[in-house]
Amino acid sequence: MYISISEDFQHVILACVLAMAIGMAIFLSLLGKGEGTRRKECIPGKLGIPFLGETFSFLGATNSTKGCYDFVKQRRQRYGQWFKTRIFGKIHVFLPSVEAAKTVFTNDFVLFNKGYVKSMGDAVGKKSLLCVPQETHGRIRRLLSDPFSMNSLSKFVQKFDCMLSGRLEKLENSGKSFRVLQFSMKVAFDAMCDMLMSVTDGSLLEQLEKDVTAISDAMLSFPVMIPGTRYYQGMKARKRLMKNLKAMITRRRNGKESSEDFLQSMLDRDSYQSNEKLDDEEILDNLLTLIVAGQSTTASAIMWCVKFLDENKEVQNRLREEQLSIMRNKPKGALLTHEDLKNMSYSSKVVKETLRMSNVLLWYPRVALGDCTIEGFEIKKGWHVNIDATHIHYNPAIFKDSLSFNPSRFDEMQKPYSYIPFGSGPRTCLGINMAKLTMLVFISRLTSGYTWAVDDQDLSLEKKAHIPRLRSGCPITLKSLNSGNI
Helix, strand or coil, rough: CCCCCCHHHHHHHHHHHHHHHHHHHHHHHCCCCHHHCCCCCCCCCCCCCCCCHHHHHHHHHHHHCCCCCHHHHHHHHHCCCCEHHHHHHHCEEEEECCHHHHHHHHCCCEEEEEEEEEHHHHCCCCCCCCCCHHHHHHHHHHHHCCHHHHHHHHHHHHHHHHHHHHHHHHHHHHHEEEHHHHHHHHHHHHHHHHHHHHHCHHHHHHHHHHHHHHHHHHCCCCCCCCCHHHHHHHHHHHHHHHHHHHHHHHHHHCCCCCCCHHHHHCCCCCCHHHHHHCCHHHHHHHHHHHHHHHHHHHHHHHHHHHHHHCHHHHHHHHHHHHHHHHCCCCCCCCCCCCHHHHHHHHHHHHHHHHHHHHCCCCCCEEEECCCCCCEEEEECCCEEECHHHHHHHHCCCCCCCCCCCHHHHHHHHCCCCCCCCCCCCCHCCCHHHHHHHHHHHHHHHHHHEEEEEEECCCCCCCCCCCCCEEECCCCCEEHHHHCCCC
C-alpha cells in the first residue's frame, strides 16, 4: 500500500537529513579533515563545507526561472573566468576557453573520463554510453551506430517528415495556438520509439513518454529516495520503463513479436561473441539514453529555433526562400529526402546558429583521472572539469556580436573547439547527424508551409530542467502560406 506523504512533511524529512549532513561536515571541518583546509589551489572559488559546498545554491538556480546556468554566471562575475565550486560532494572547475576545451577533448580516456552528477548517472543507468568506462565505451558506441548510419537516417527523414507534416496540417486547420516545445517533444519521441523499437501504439507511447519525462526531470535533483521528490519519482519511472522494455525483449525472443528495427538488430546478436553484442542491461540503458537524448535536446533546439526566427524576420524570409525553391522542384505532396536536406545550405547555417545560441548542452563534464595542469591551473585527481560550451559560444572574441542571431557567420570556418554543440573527440554526440536532420525537416516544413506568430514573449525558463527551455514552451499559431500570409 502506498502512503502519500505531504510536501511539508517531505521537506521536514529532507531538512533532517541535510541537518545531519551539515553537522557531520562541520565536525570534519573542525577536525581539519576537509579538502578545503588541506589544499592550496590557485583556482578562485568557494568550496564551502565538505559534501554540501554550494549544492543548495546550484539547486536554487536550477529551480528558478533563470535556469541552472545562472549559478555559473554569478560565480564567473565574482571570481573571473576560471572558478571552482563544490556540488553534490564533488569539486567542479568550470573551463572557459577554447584551449582548455582542446586539452580535455583530446585527452578523453587518457587524462579524463565522463563525470555526471549522481542523479544524472542514476537516471540513464550505469551501462549507458554516457557512463561506461573506456574499456567498454568503444564496443557499445560501435554497436549503437546502426540507427545513425546513412541508410537508417534516410528512412528516418521520410518517416519523421510524414508524421510531422500531418500533425502540422491538423494544427493549422484547428486554428489553435500550440506550444512548440511540447509538440516537438511528442513528435521526436514518437519518431524515436518507432525507429528504435517499432512502437506506434498510442496508449503504450503515452505510458512510455510519461515515464521518460519523469526520468528526465530527475536528472538534476537531490539524489535521496524520499517519496514525492523528483528523484524518487524518476527512479520509480525508470523501474516501470525497464519492466516494459524487458517484457518487449522477452516477447521478441519467444517469437511473439518481430520487427526490423534497432532493438531487433541487437537481439539478433544473441549468439555472437561477447565483444560483438550488448547484454540486456546495456540494451536497456542505451535505449533509454537514445530516447532521452533524441527527444529533449532536439526538441528544445527546435523550440529556440522557432523563437529566434520569429525575432529575426530577415533570416526567416531568406530561409523560406531557400525552402520554397526546393519544394518547387518536387512533386506536390512528396516527402523530403536526404538529398533534399543536403541542398539546404542556408538552412544548415540556421541550425548551426540555433545550436550555438541555445546551448541545450550547457557544459561537458569530465573527471580528472590524475593530477594535471590546464593553462597553468592545477587540477587534482578526482576533480570534475566542465567544458563551458555556453561561455565559449558567447565569447565576443570568438563570435563577433555573439548575442546576435546571425547564421551567415558560418560562411567562414570556425576555429577548432570554438563551436562544440555536440562535444568533440571520441565522445562526440552519437546522434549529431540525426539531430541536425530532424531540425532541418522541422524548419523546412514550418517555413515552406506556414507563417506564425509567437503568442507569449516571456523569456523565463522552465524550472528544474537540465537544459534551458522556455517556461511558456514557445506557443505559436500557424497560418497557411496558401492563404497569402507572407
